[in-house]
Amino acid sequence: xxxxxxxxxxxxxxxxxxxxxxxxVLSLASDPALGALDDPQVLELAxxxxxxxxxxxxxxxxxxLREWSEGGRHHAGCILIWTLGHHEFGAIIKxxxxxxxxxxxxxxxxxxxxxx
Numbered sequence: 001x002x003x004x005x006x007x008x009x010x011x012x013x014x015x016x017x018x019x020x021x022x023x024x025v026l027s028l029a030s031d032p033a034l035g036a037l038d039d040p041q042v043l044e045l046a047x048x049x050x051x052x053x054x055x056x057x058x059x060x061x062x063x064x065l066r067e068w069s070e071g072g073r074h075h076a077g078c079i080l081i082w083t084l085g086h087h088e089f090g091a092i093i094k095x096x097x098x099x100x101x102x103x104x105x106x107x108x109x110x111x112x113x114x115x116x
């Protein structure tokens with residue numbers, strides 16, 4: 001699966017574990033230019049590159065996803081991490097891996113937002 005890790009998620013602790021599971025991971029925190037993108041630009045990048053966005057910034061992305069839906073705009077999917085702290089690496093990896101296994105076809109992620 002093609003994934004985009006928001007800047008609030010560790011590329012080393014989370015991104016590398018997802019890569020070891022065979023996923024193509026782009027991490028915003030690994031590139032200062034990408035890390036400086038604002039939320040609408042992050043969602044646009046994920047949509048353009050057909051990547052499922054994974055973020056802990058649910059407070060900002062939930063309304064943005066709703067706005068896209070109401071405007072008829074499409075994205076490649078989003079995992080909104082609501083309940084886990086940024087330091088809970090194992091739980092985040094386990095949760096994301098489980099969701100990706102449940103929805104293993106990228107087409108299933110089209111315009112889907114899932115809370116973790």
